[in-house]
Structure formats: structure tokens, C-alpha cells
Amino acid sequence: MLTERQEKILKLIIEKYIKEPIPVGSKVISKVLKCSSATVRNDMGELENLGLLEKTHTSSGRIPSEAGYRYYVDNLMELKKMNAEDMLKLQIVFKNQQLALSDVITKSLQVISDMTNYTTVVLGSTSHENLLKQIEVIPIDDVSMIVIIVTDKGHVEHKNIKLQEVSLEDVKKTVGLINNLISGTPIDEVSSKLEFEVKPIIGKYVKQHEQLYNAFYHVFSDFTNQEVNIMGRSKMLEQPEFSTNIDKIKNVFNKLESPEIINNITEDDDNNIKVYIGDESNIDSDVTVIKTKYKNGGEEGTIAIIGPKRMEYDRVVSMLEYIKENIER
Amino acid sequence: MLTERQEKILKLIIEKYIKEPIPVGSKVISKVLKCSSATVRNDMGELENLGLLEKTHTSSGRIPSEAGYRYYVDNLMELKKMNAEDMLKLQIVFKNQQLALSDVITKSLQVISDMTNYTTVVLGSTSHENLLKQIEVIPIDDVSMIVIIVTDKGHVEHKNIKLQEVSLEDVKKTVGLINNLISGTPIDEVSSKLEFEVKPIIGKYVKQHEQLYNAFYHVFSDFTNQEVNIMGRSKMLEQPEFSTNIDKIKNVFNKLESPEIINNITEDDDNNIKVYIGDESNIDSDVTVIKTKYKNGGEEGTIAIIGPKRMEYDRVVSMLEYIKENIER
DNA sequence: TTTTAGCACTATATATTGACAAGTGCTAAA
DNA sequence: TTTAGCACTTGTCAATATATAGTGCTAAAA
Numbered sequence: 001m002l003t004e005r006q007e008k009i010l011k012l013i014i015e016k017y018i019k020e021p022i023p024v025g026s027k028v029i030s031k032v033l034k035c036s037s038a039t040v041r042n043d044m045g046e047l048e049n050l051g052l053l054e055k056t057h058t059s060s061g062r063i064p065s066e067a068g069y070r071y072y073v074d075n076l077m078e079l080k081k082m083n084a085e086d087m088l089k090l091q092i093v094f095k096n097q098q099l100a101l102s103d104v105i106t107k108s109l110q111v112i113s114d115m116t117n118y119t120t121v122v123l124g125s126t127s128h129e130n131l132l133k134q135i136e137v138i139p140i141d142d143v144s145m146i147v148i149i150v151t152d153k154g155h156v157e158h159k160n161i162k163l164q165e166v167s168l169e170d171v172k173k174t175v176g177l178i179n180n181l182i183s184g185t186p187i188d189e190v191s192s193k194l195e196f197e198v199k200p201i202i203g204k205y206v207k208q209h210e211q212l213y214n215a216f217y218h219v220f221s222d223f224t225n226q227e228v229n230i231m232g233r234s235k236m237l238e239q240p241e242f243s244t245n246i247d248k249i250k251n252v253f254n255k256l257e258s259p260e261i262i263n264n265i266t267e268d269d270d271n272n273i274k275v276y277i278g279d280e281s282n283i284d285s286d287v288t289v290i291k292t293k294y295k296n297g298g299e300e301g302t303i304a305i306i307g308p309k310r311m312e313y314d315r316v317v318s319m320l321e322y323i324k325e326n327i328e329r
Numbered sequence: 330m331l332t333e334r335q336e337k338i339l340k341l342i343i344e345k346y347i348k349e350p351i352p353v354g355s356k357v358i359s360k361v362l363k364c365s366s367a368t369v370r371n372d373m374g375e376l377e378n379l380g381l382l383e384k385t386h387t388s389s390g391r392i393p394s395e396a397g398y399r400y401y402v403d404n405l406m407e408l409k410k411m412n413a414e415d416m417l418k419l420q421i422v423f424k425n426q427q428l429a430l431s432d433v434i435t436k437s438l439q440v441i442s443d444m445t446n447y448t449t450v451v452l453g454s455t456s457h458e459n460l461l462k463q464i465e466v467i468p469i470d471d472v473s474m475i476v477i478i479v480t481d482k483g484h485v486e487h488k489n490i491k492l493q494e495v496s497l498e499d500v501k502k503t504v505g506l507i508n509n510l511i512s513g514t515p516i517d518e519v520s521s522k523l524e525f526e527v528k529p530i531i532g533k534y535v536k537q538h539e540q541l542y543n544a545f546y547h548v549f550s551d552f553t554n555q556e557v558n559i560m561g562r563s564k565m566l567e568q569p570e571f572s573t574n575i576d577k578i579k580n581v582f583n584k585l586e587s588p589e590i591i592n593n594i595t596e597d598d599d600n601n602i603k604v605y606i607g608d609e610s611n612i613d614s615d616v617t618v619i620k621t622k623y624k625n626g627g628e629e630g631t632i633a634i635i636g637p638k639r640m641e642y643d644r645v646v647s648m649l650e651y652i653k654e655n656i657e658r
Numbered sequence: 659t660t661t662t663a664g665c666a667c668t669a670t671a672t673a674t675t676g677a678c679a680a681g682t683g684c685t686a687a688a
Numbered sequence: 689t690t691t692a693g694c695a696c697t698t699g700t701c702a703a704t705a706t707a708t709a710g711t712g713c714t715a716a717a718a
Contacts, residue, residue, distance in 0.1 A: 025710055036662045041711070059668045059710045098547050100473065100489030134467050140483045141627070144429065148477055148485065154469045156477065156487040160429030218427050233562070234582035243575045246566065253563035298470065354681055365691045370682070388681045388697045661718070668711075675704080681697085688691075 002050075006043045008033060010052055011076045013044075014064045018310050021240050023061030066278040069288075069309060073275050079318045086115055086319070094326045101299055101327070102154070106229050108323055109303055113232030116316065117239075118307035119256070121291075123266055124227035125300050127187040130155050134183060137175050139168060147219050151187060153298050157223055161215045166208040174202055174212050190220045227301075228262055239308040241286050248284060255283045256306075265291055265304050273320050278309045285309070290316050294327045331379075335372045337362060339381055340405045342373075343393045347639050350569050352390030395607040398617075398638060402604050408647045415444055415648070423655045430628055430656070431483070435558050437652055438632055442561030445645065446568070447636035448585070450620075452595055453556030454629045456516040459484050463512060466504050468497060476548050480516060482627045486552055490544045495537040503531055503541050519549045556630075557591055568637040570615050577613060584612045585635075594620055594633050602649050607638045614638070619645050623656045 002010070012032060013024045026044060030037040044062055047053045052068040055061075064072070082090075093099070093108045102124070109120040130151035139145045140160075148158045163171070181201070182193045194217055202209045233256055236242050242249050255261050264282050273292040276282070281289040288311045291304035303323065305316050331339070341361060342353045355369040362369065373391055376382045381397040384390075393401070411419075422428070422437045431453070438449040459480035468474040469489075477487045492500070510530070511522045523546055531538045562585055565571050571578050584590050593611050602621040605611070610618040617640045620633035632652065634645050 023710085027710085038662050038664090038712095039660085042661090045712080055711085057669050057710095059712095060670080061710060097491075098543075100491060102489060133469070136465055136467070136477070138463050138465070138479045140462070140479075140481070144483065146479055146483055146485055148465070148487075150467045150469075150475055152469070154473060154475055154489050156475055158477075158485040158487075160431060160483050162426075162429060214427075232586075234579065234586055237575065237579050237582065243579075246572045246575075249578070250563065250566050253566065257563060352681085356681080366681095367683095367691055367693090368689085371690090374683080384682085386681095386698055388683095389699080390681065659718100661716105663716080664714090666711105666713090669709095671706100671708085673704100673706085675702100677701090677703105679698105679700085681699105683694105683696085685693090686691100687693100688689100 002047075003043075005033065005035075006047055007076060009040060009043050010047055010064075010068060011072065013053065013062055014068060014072045014076075017063055018312060021063075021310055023056055023063050025061035066280075066285075066309070069277045069313075073277070073313050077314050077317070079321070080314055082315075082318055082322055087322070089115065090319075090322065090326070100154075101296055102227075105294070105301075105303065105323075105327055106231075108326075109229075109305075110231045112305065112319055112323070113235060116305070116307070116312070116319075117232075117235045118305050118311065118316070119233055119235050120231045121265060121302075121304040121306065122227075122229040122231075123262060123302040123304075124155060125153055126226055126266060127223060128189075129153070129300070130187045132183050132185050132187060132190055135175055135178055137171055139171075145171065147216070149187075149219065149223065152184075153300075155227065159219045159222065161219065163208070163211055163215060166211060170206045170208060170212065173206055174209075174216070177202055177205075178216065187220070187223055190223075191217060194220065226262060226266070230256060236306075236308075239310075241308050241310065248286060252284050252287060265289065266302055271295070273317055273324070275313065275317070281306075288313075290320060292320055292324050294324055296328055331376075332372075334362065334364075335376055336405060338369060338372050339376055339393075339397060340401065342382065342391055343397060343401045343405075346392055347641060350392075350639055352385055352392050354390035395609075395614075395638070398606045398642075402606070402642055406643050406646070408650070409643055411644075411647055411651055416651070418444065419648075419651065419655070429483075430625055431556075434623070434630075434632065434652075434656060435560075437655075438558075438634075439560045441634065441648055441652070442564060445634070445636070445641070445648075446561075446564045447634050447640065447645070448562055448564050449560045450594060450631075450633040450635065451556075451558040451560075452591060452631040452633075453484060454482055455555055455595060456552060457518075458482070458629070459516045461512050461514050461516060461519055464504055464507055466500055468500075474500065476545070478516075478548070478552065481513075482629075484556065488548045488551065490548060492537070492540055492544060495540060499535045499537060499541065502535050503538075503545065506531055506534075507545065516549070516552055519552075520546060523549065555591060555595070559585060565635075565637075568639075570637050570639065577615060581613050581616060594618065595631055600624070602646055602653070604642065604646070610635075617642075619649060621649055621653050623653055625657050 009029055012029055016024050026037040026040040029040045051065055052071055053062040054065045089111050090108055093104055106122050109122050113120040130153050133150045133152045136148040137145050144160055144162050146158055147161055150156050181197055185193050199213050236252055271293050276289040278285050281287045286309045288309045289304055289306050291302055293302050338358055341358055345353050355366040358369045359366040380394055381400055382391040383394045418440050419437055422433055435451050438451050442449040459482050462479045462481045465477040466474050473489055473491050475487055476490055479485050507527055510526055514522050528542050565581055600622050605618045607614050610616045615638050617638045618633055618635050620631055622631050
């Protein structure tokens with residue numbers, strides 16, 4: 001158990017270090033707490049034994065460890081109200097009646113990225129949660145046409161396909177059959193339903209059924225699992241822990257470009273705001289991910305803020321709370 | 330006018346420097362050319378006077394200047410045939426009959442990015458070149474629906490809109506009117522046609538015409554000008570001139586995130602492959618952009634490769650030529 | 659028992675120096 | 689016109705000294 005003073009010291013060190021990434025010495029703390037630097041040093045030693053603080057070298061000041069940040073987030077952090085300016089900027093987005101929900105979400109996270117200098121991510125719902133609502137086909141010229149897939153959650157995907165010597169009539173027949181037979185099916189089960197329920201039937205009624213079946217099969221199997229929106233990628237470069245270390249930048253950027261990061265962020269359990277500090281982020285030991293699910297009517301997804309481990313936790317959590325609230329009503 | 334030997338020296342220096350960014354001295358060159366280093370030095374001095382070479386300090390070897398690269402690209406560079414491996418990887422993409430043209434283009438430039446470690450860009454045609462083909466509306470629930478816009482070039486855009494107390498019938502009427510009245514209009518003129526040709530008519534036939542008009546007006550005015558696909562953004566970090574200079578990285582990344590880069594790349598005159606070296610790239614003094622337009626039937630756009638000024642010009646130009654050829658037939 | 663003053667100690671950052679390598683320009687001879 | 693030779697310049701690298709910001713520990717004070 002930490003004494004009250006130890007908690008104060010830990011909090012002060014973390015908040016100072018977040019402001020500027022320089023190891024914090026006992027002297028500065030002692031001035032704030034009105035006790036001698038020796039007293040502070042004793043407590044700092046204790047906090048280090050507990051694994052909450054670290055030294056960069058024998059005679060350096062202390063920096064927070066991963067466990068230190070964790071303790072801070074779980075026990076010490078006070079959520080402050082957003083400042084008026086930040087709130088105003090977000091209100092402009094939320095109050096815009098013209099925007100569909102998904103645009104509101106994307107825009108507000110764009111705003112947050114600009115305000116905080118962190119990277120933000122919006123993920124739509126995954127394909128097994130989306131049910132096929134309807135498909136449409138729009139012919140472009142003799143051989144190519146656009147297939148449009150719409151899900152019950154309003155997710156839209158389109159694909160340009162090419163068909164040789166297939167009559168428009170046959171295409172329309174096929175589309176009609178698909179809409180009748182399998183609308184309501186989860187997107188990621190559509191391929192198999194196509195094979196076992198649609199293929200046998202269009203075989204009877206449609207001439208170029210082989211070609212048509214193949215085309216639609218591909219359309220659905222290419223269906224993007226998720227809408228992904230990453231904003232302010234290069235904001236990471238503004239953070240001093242990265243701007244002096246190219247390898248870290250490379251690592252983070254590669255992770256941001258790879259698909260696994262999405263799974264990583266998606267995979268989540270409950271509806272609360274979650275904080276993944278350092279290695280917990282699965283991105284980099286110096287990165288923190290703060291994220292939450294949102295749900296509004298049929299629409300759901302995940303929003304996340306990616307920043308340095310040395311992130312302004314209180315500010316970001318407050319913002320995310322605020323946005324989540326606004327999205328959900 | 331350069332002597333033959335001077336051209337040889339310039340070519341050797343540039344090609345050596347492209348392989349490895351170390352200033353090139355007279356000794357190495359003299360070995361290749363079978364003349365003494367003093368002779369080479371005299372010529373190097375001359376090339377420097379002409380502005381084709383530079384020194385990093387008084388007693389360093391030479392590096393190519395912007396004008397040097399320009400001279401090289403315009404006069405000295407020999408296009409070599411692509412190696413079998415590169416060609417094979419691209420053939421796999423081109424030979425895939427299932428893929429629509431736009432996917433073939435995107436995938437092949439993804440492949441090029443991986444092969445070369447440069448960033449690649451695919452831009453679709455601009456909105457004034459796209460004519461409205463058809464719009465479709467698909468209702469999702471009581472208040473929201475998806476509007477889908479398709480252009481004659483096969484470009485698809487969709488938007489989620491919300492309408493309070495508007496009957497499905499009225500929506501369908503409006504859609505029918507729009508399709509009848511203004512299909513064939515260039516996308517960026519649709520908004521004004523809506524106002525002057527559609528608004529007066531739906532005013533008569535449709536109940537909630539005000540709300541409907543506004544919704545469609547917004548859908549079209551938000552129409553993205555262009556499909557933009559940037560691949561391998563972080564490849565820039567692999568280039569030594571950037572990986573040691575955070576400010577350059579920041580600059581390049583910011584440019585890559587800003588919309589002006591798109592205009593920059595789009596704005597172009599003829600159909601040939603163009604090379605923009607250093608400051609000409611409008612991105613960074615150490616960046617080169619190589620780009621070309623493509624055209625295939627109705628579909629057209631621009632493809633570009635962005636790399637260091639110290640780029641493998643011959644290889645990239647060859648590749649772009651090859652891709653362009655394959656796209657256009 | 660807790661806090662504090664004082665001191666020895668340690669690691670880092672920074673500037674200074676000297677030796678060395680790589681390259682140049684110029685001159686005079688081939 | 690080309691080349692050998694030489695004096696000169698600059699950058700790099702390692703070694704050294706100096707200053708600084710912090711620590712831990714001990715013994716005295718509260």
C-alpha cells in the first residue's frame with residue numbers, strides 16, 4: 001500500500017513527465033510537497049522497489065514504469081472537464097444535422113487528432129455482424145458493371161466486374177434471386193450460401209450461370225471486413241520519444257499499415273473505455289492505445305486514440321467519454 | 330557541350346551515388362575510365378562549373394546536383410528491360426481476369442511499391458471528367474437511407490442520409506426525376522443543375538421537397554473529387570536521406586497527407602512519363618516524383634511513384650512504361 | 659519514529675584535442 | 689592533353705577533461 005505522500009509523488013512525477021519527457025529529480029518534487037528532497041528520495045526509492053518508477057541510469061531522476069502509468073490510470077488520474085475551446089470544436093461537428101452518424105464519428109475523431117496531436121482510428125462493425133440487405137447492379141458499358149452491396153447497418157461496398165456475353169436480363173435475374181434467397185445473411189456466410197443455395201437454382205434459370213456465379217462469388221469473398229479510418233498518422237512524429245528514434249517510427253508506422261492492428265483494436269470485450277499501456281498496446285513499448293466501443297441503434301464500431309505511452313491520459317479519456325456519450329444519443 | 334568523357338563521368342557518379350549516397354571521388358572513377366585521377370578531377374571541376382555536380386565540402390567527393398540528375402534523365406539514362414522476377418510479379422496481377430481495371434492498377438502499383446521501396450500513388454479521374462450515370466437509393470430503416478451515385482466511368486460514391494417523415498414514395502419519385510433530368514451531367518455541375526432544373530419540378534410533385542432537395546444537394550456537393558490511393562507511405566523511412574533527418578520526414582509525410590499533393594500530381598499536360606526532380610516535385614528538395622497519365626476506354630487517371638531524388642530513374646521509368654502499356658490495352 | 663542536512667559517488671552531456679583518411683586544386687613535367 | 693606529385697582542407701573518430709544533475713547513505717534533529 002502506498003502512503004498518501006507516495007501517491008502524491010507518483011502522480012506529480014507522472015504528470016510532470018507527461019508534460020516534458022525529462023527524468024524527474026527529487027528536488028523539484030520537494031519544492032511542491034514542502035518537505036526535503038531527502039524525504040522524497042526515500043519515497044522514490046520505495047516506489048522504485050514497488051516497480052512503479054524507473055531510473056534511466058544510476059544517478060538519474062525517475063521516470064514512470066509501465067506499472068506506474070497503470071497505477072496512475074487506475075487510481076490517481078482525475079478526469080478533468082474538457083476546456084471550452086475543445087468542446088466547442090466538437091460541438092460544431094455534433095450539432096451538424098446534415099451529417100450521417102458515421103460521418104459525425106469520423107469528423108469528430110479527426111478533430112481530436114488535430115487537437116491532441118495523436119493518431120485516431122475509427123473502425124466500423126465487422127462483417128459477421130453485418131447482414132446482407134440488398135445488392136444492386138448498374139451496367140456501365142457492354143462488358144462491365146458495378147455491383148453494389150448494402151448491409152443492414154448501412155455499410156456499402158461496390159465492385160467493378162466484367163462479364164463477357166452475358167445478357168443484362170440474366171444479370172437482373174441473378175440479382176433478383178440473390179436478393180430473394182439470401183438477404184438477411186451475415187456477410188461472411190454469404191459465399192457459402194451462394195454456393196449451396198443460389199448456384200443450383202441459377203443453374204436452371206440463367207444461361208451464363210457459371211460466369212455469373214463466379215463473378216458474384218468473388219464480389220462477396222472480397223468484401224472488406226471492416227471500414228477502417230486512420231487519421232493523423234504522421235502526428236506520431238511530433239512526439240519526442242519517436243522523433244529521435246527512427247526505428248521506433250518505422251515500427252509504429254509498419255504496425256499502422258498492417259491489418260493486424262485492426263484485429264488488435266477490434267478484439268475487445270465490454271463497452272467501457274479501455275487503456276492499453278506500452279506493451280499492452282501490441283504496437284510498441286512506447287505507445288498507448290485508448291479505445292472504446294460505441295453503439296447507436298444498428299450502428300456500432302470502435303474508436304481509438306493512439307499516442308505515446310507518455311500520453312495525456314486524463315484529457316484523452318475525458319474526450320473519449322464525451323464523444324462516446326454524444327454518439328450514443 | 331560536354332565531352333564524351335565528361336558525360337561518362339557524370340553518368341558514373343550519378344549511378345554510383347544512387348546505389349549508395351556517399352560522395353564520389355576521382356579515384357574510383359579513374360579506375361573505371363582507365364585514365365588518371367587528375368584527369369578525372371579536371372573534368373569534375375568542369376562539371377561543377379556547369380552546375381551538374383556539387384561538393385558537400387571543399388575536399389569532399391562530388392554528388393549530383395538537381396541539374397545533374399536532370400541532364401542524366403534527359404540525356405544519359407538508358408532504360409533497361411525489367412528483370413524477369415519483377416516482370417513475373419506484375420504479370421500475375423495483369424493476367425488475373427477476375428480483377429476490374431481499377432483493381433489491376435491499384436494492385437500493380439502496390440507491387441511496385443514493395444519491389445522498389447518507394448511510395449506509389451493512383452489517382453482516379455477528376456469529377457469534372459465524370460458524368461452522372463445513375464443514382465440509387467436503398468432504405469436502411471425508418472429515417473436513414475443510402476444514396477449511391479454511379480458515374481459513367483464506373484466511379485461509385487455513397488452517402489448515408491437522414492430524412493424525417495418523408496415517404497419512401499416521395500424519395501423514389503425524386504430519384505426518378507434526378508435520373509431522368511440530369512444523368513449525363515458532369516458531377517461538378519450537378520449541384521447547380523439540381524437547383525435550377527430539379528428543384529422547381531420536385532416542388533410541384535413531392536411533399537417534403539425542401540428536405541429532400543437539401544439532402545441530395547449535400548450528397549452531390551460532398552462528392553469526393555477523386556479516388557486517391559497512396560501505397561507504401563512508410564517506405565520513405567527506408568531511404569537514408571530521410572532516415573537521418575526527422576524534419577524531412579515530417580515534411581514529406583505532411584505533404585502526403587495534404588490534399589494539395591493530389592492537385593499537384595494531377596495537374597499535368599500530356600500523356601508521357603514525366604520526371605519531377607527535387608524542388609520540381611513540390612514535395613521536398615530531396616524527393617522525385619515520376620508520373621504518367623493512363624487511359625483505357627472511359628477510365629483514366631494518373632499513376633505516380635514518389636521516391637528520393639536519388640531514385641533509380643531507369644528502373645522506375647521502365648516499370649511505369651511497362652505498366653502504362655499493360656493498362657492501356 | 660520520521661525527517662532532514664550533508665557528503666561521497668556516478669553517469670551523462672559537452673567541449674577540446676590530436677591523429678588519420680579521403681579528397682581536392684594546382685603546378686610542372688611527360 | 690594527360691599525368692605525377694605535393695600542399696592543403698575537411699570530416700571522422702577516439703581519448704580526455706570538466707561540469708552537472710542527480711542518487712544513496714549516514715548521522716543528527718525533530
